[in-house]
Amino acid sequence: MKAYKQWYQRRVRGINLSMTLFSQTSKLLKAEGEKPNAVESAVSQALLDLEANSDLANALRGLYFVGAEEVVIRDDKVAVGIHIPFPQQKVYQKIQPKLVRELEKKLSGKHVIFLAKRRILSKPTRHSRNLSKQKRPRSRTLTAVHDSILDDLVFPAEICGKRKRVKLDGSQLLKVHLEKSAQINTETKVDTFMAVYKKLTGKDVVFEYVEN
Numbered sequence: 001m002k003a004y005k006q007w008y009q010r011r012v013r014g015i016n017l018s019m020t021l022f023s024q025t026s027k028l029l030k031a032e033g034e035k036p037n038a039v040e041s042a043v044s045q046a047l048l049d050l051e052a053n054s055d056l057a058n059a060l061r062g063l064y065f066v067g068a069e070e071v072v073i074r075d076d077k078v079a080v081g082i083h084i085p086f087p088q089q090k091v092y093q094k095i096q097p098k099l100v101r102e103l104e105k106k107l108s109g110k111h112v113i114f115l116a117k118r119r120i121l122s123k124p125t126r127h128s129r130n131l132s133k134q135k136r137p138r139s140r141t142l143t144a145v146h147d148s149i150l151d152d153l154v155f156p157a158e159i160c161g162k163r164k165r166v167k168l169d170g171s172q173l174l175k176v177h178l179e180k181s182a183q184i185n186t187e188t189k190v191d192t193f194m195a196v197y198k199k200l201t202g203k204d205v206v207f208e209y210v211e212n
Contacts, residue, residue: 027051027060027064028040028043029085030066037068039070043068043080047060047103054102060099063084064084064085064088065082065084065085066085068080070110071192071195079110080107080112081115081200082112082114083117085116086116093156100114113153115200116152118140121140121141123141149200150205153193153197154182154207157178157186158178158182160178162177171204173205175205176205176206177208177210186207194206
């Protein structure tokens with residue numbers, strides 16, 4: 001078991017090594033002692049099936065996820081958000097369109113969203129415990145992480161603009177512009193994008209298609 005653990009740690013270089021595979025027949029990385037929920041177990045099994053019996057087999061070897069949850073879109077629709085290690089995101093994105101289609105078949109038609117796991121660092125203050133002189137990376141700020149979540153949600157479509165609207169009651173609504181060419185592939189998932197973003201950030205967003 002020790003040799004196996006060392007092997008997969010080398011394969012997932014850059015991932016938090018305090019995490020471990022839930023079992024040797026799993027695609028889920030969890031903190032030691034944590035058990036998977038029902039959604040994580042279903043996603044792990046679906047990925048294992050695709051790794052064993054599909055043309056995605058080679059691409060999926062060495063890829064893992066770190067969590068999964070269901071998001072209720074409306075009474076008759078549920079989506080599955082799959083959190084993946086940030087260092088593996090670019091590898092996932094090479095196969096993501098096809099992988100999403102195959103997973104949606106295995107997960108009873110639920111929409112599947114891949115989201116890179118990111119950490120937000122709070123803004124340092126004079127009273128912060130962290131006395132390090134190192135500047136907080138912009139990619140770890142709240143705004144940057146929320147922007148990245150939007151990019152993850154709509155991939156492989158690209159965001160071409162954003163507008164923020166402030167309502168009379170002081171609440172804010174973010175309008176995100178997608179290229180018109182992406183409409184055919186994303187239009188049926190817009191409600192999913194909105195619900196997942198709301199759950200992860202607490203913010204309201206709508207998506208609009210615009211001509212370039």
